[in-house]
Amino acid sequence: MKQNADGAPIPNAGGASVDSNVRGSTWRRCSASRAVADSSLAVTDYLLGQYDNLLQFARQKDGATRCAQIVQLPLANHVDHDVSDPLVAVQLDTSNSFCSVSRQPQFDVLSGKASRSYDDERVQVGDELPRPRTLDKYWG
């Protein structure tokens, strides 16, 4: 996860903080795309194997339609659901997740250790975080 190829500094005429992670580059995008091609299958296997209530629709043909159809299935019987324990479908769309305010949690997931507390202190600093090992190779 190199912030910038060759560790080159970003021109910073105004003296303000410039985040080199967000520097756009065609070559960087190519590299990122190839990295995703390498790791996506392994990450998919990991997520589907790790969590039995997870379905992935990304990176397949017409995934949005399939997702909508699956989400509609529990809705069809929604009147029968127990109000105290409702059936819930959570849709995660992480296509723009790299634009997050703080990237530290992403690095924590990649390194497999929490550098701060999460989940109302249930995860403490230094606790192991589950992660697919295939992403390890993309550390700089």
Next chain:
Amino acid sequence: MKKFLVLADIFQDSIRARDTLRHLARSPTLFLPHGFKTIQTRCNRLLKGDLEWLWASCTKLGRPRQSRLAANPHTGKARTAIQLDALAQKLAWAGNFSKSCQAVRSDSTPSLSSHTLAKLQAKNLQGSVDFDKTFWPSAVNMDALRQEDDWRHVAQEHFSVDSIRKYFACSPPLSALDADGWRPREHVTFLFSEEDEELHNLIQKHMVMPFRRLLPRS
């Protein structure tokens, strides 16, 4: 570009000259938006080290555009039906049907007021890049991991010249310029069209791979 990359190939990884040459090769805005003759003249000047002339030449071309923009600034006005038709046809003929369809169907107007930038900045807050690296793996650990068998095939399989060529060839035509000035389909794909294996390998080694370290440090 090839000359820069050939020169960069001479130097070792830790040498500053290699990084500088790689960055020069990634600076298409000096050359690409102009005709072949201009590109050749500028390349020759650059190789001679005549950077002042090159800078003056580039900025000279930019001044009329700045004047035109000052006289007729961009506004948030929506395109007319004729403009939309022309844009949609241009995109469709280039092969970008998705963008062409969007140009025809979208009824949203471009947001371009004095508050736009502030709103975008408020929406996408700049987080700190002062990361806590306590639990990050060390370089030695990473080198050990990279020597494992299942990692060795990654460079050949997913970062090969063929896969890089396919990536650029499949990029959507007439997409927006990247921040570095490159347009993948229009500016890069043709670099892979000729059978210049040396250039292709140099592009792979010096333009794409520096963003990912897949092999142990030598």
